[in-house]
Amino acid sequence: MTRTSSSSARVAVSTVIFTLRADADGAGLMLPLVRRTRDPYAARWALPGGWLDVAEGLDAAASRTLAETTGLAPSYLEQLYAFGDVDRSPTRVVSIVYWALLRQDEVDAQLAAHAEHGDAPDNVQWFDADALPDLAFDHAQIIAYALWRLRNKVGYSRIAHGLLPDEFTLADLREVYESILGRRLDPANFRRQAEASGTLIPTERFRTGSHRPARLYRYNRDVELAERGPLSASP
Amino acid sequence: MTRTSSSSARVAVSTVIFTLRADADGAGLMLPLVRRTRDPYAARWALPGGWLDVAEGLDAAASRTLAETTGLAPSYLEQLYAFGDVDRSPTRVVSIVYWALLRQDEVDAQLAAHAEHGDAPDNVQWFDADALPDLAFDHAQIIAYALWRLRNKVGYSRIAHGLLPDEFTLADLREVYESILGRRLDPANFRRQAEASGTLIPTERFRTGSHRPARLYRYNRDVELAERGPLSASP
DNA sequence: TCAAAAGTGTTCTGATTACACCCATGG
């Protein structure tokens, strides 16, 4: 039934892409999955992805396959891990997995655009990261690892900005941290830490509407360098 | 001149493997390179590695190719990154790169064994990590990234034990940290931190020979769990 | 004027640092 590929293994690229959706208790992490139409694990949910093309790099392949299967373009993209156990698929497949973040406003905009053109990818569905369905292949482990990396990295990196629009309040930023870490943070201490990090540029604009207006901040993109080490240079 | 492979890309596995060698100023990081015999970059130095076999997982392939090219078996092995730029090799190759640590006593033992049998792999040579020759492919960047990861990880993980024999003194352990980080550490404070980490089991044995005998410690392998997250389970 | 979020100040604690000091052994 299965055809062994000529030389060693075929290379696939998949992406775990997170966004934050408003929730009863603040916000929760959501991610899109694709319902498989073909036979290994047909009708099961799987990570968006596809085969690596001969003429594209790994990062490019991740972006392309993500766009082709879900119509989404991430605001942050980073390689997660290469999975290559012999028995993870009926045929030998090495999957280079990426993980990504997407701002909620982008999700809405991109989905709205697709809906208007009638090309909404209807075998794509968003799931709560804490309530996933049965998954194809080893994708459950992969998502668990991606979640671990996200929660880990939010502590020492500034990736939280990948989930926010250009201008945001400190309460917005704090809510992102709280959602990812799954616990409340002290507003006073959070403010000081955020301000001391040097990654925030205060604007003269304020968000009004609720109670006392909150200052809007902007992300200083000049920082975050050296956070991924010498790898930032190559791609 | 170059033949495009049938489907997408071939998968190679390479390893950056570090050891510590006694030095004028304490100790220095060393790594073995292999002189290429075939044509892309023939006669240039490259990382030990080889092609992924259809019937083996990625970790197994790293161990196997490392043994085949250098005769070495690492005491610590971890996946580093997947490199897959289109132009990193004349033919399309995706390299799954691992990084590894090897105890100095193991190096000596393994090399001595090979020398005795006359099968010393003589196109293998050890280089100081700070004085590398011209390298094939993108291997210079890869090594730079591996060094960054090592220096980074030594701060929050207990991998330093991968460079030490079973029993060691606190001075031995401190020397490993100093070599990797490239700076001196306060012996008194280092002792307290190491003891507080819970990863050290004191023995009743002492190393004599110099001045006051130093207590020998042993590494508590039950710790270090969860340091790589959910990934520790799969391999 | 009052509820609630924005924002500031203060204290306490634990970890890190610097460095003075004592201990035990080989030469």
Place this chain on the structure above:
DNA sequence: CCATGGGTGTAATCAGAACACTTTTGA
């Protein structure tokens, strides 16, 4: 008996947590 590294004590400093408090708006 002394130089040297092994090992202990202690005060200063710094970052984080906890929480009281003031400010500013919408309703």
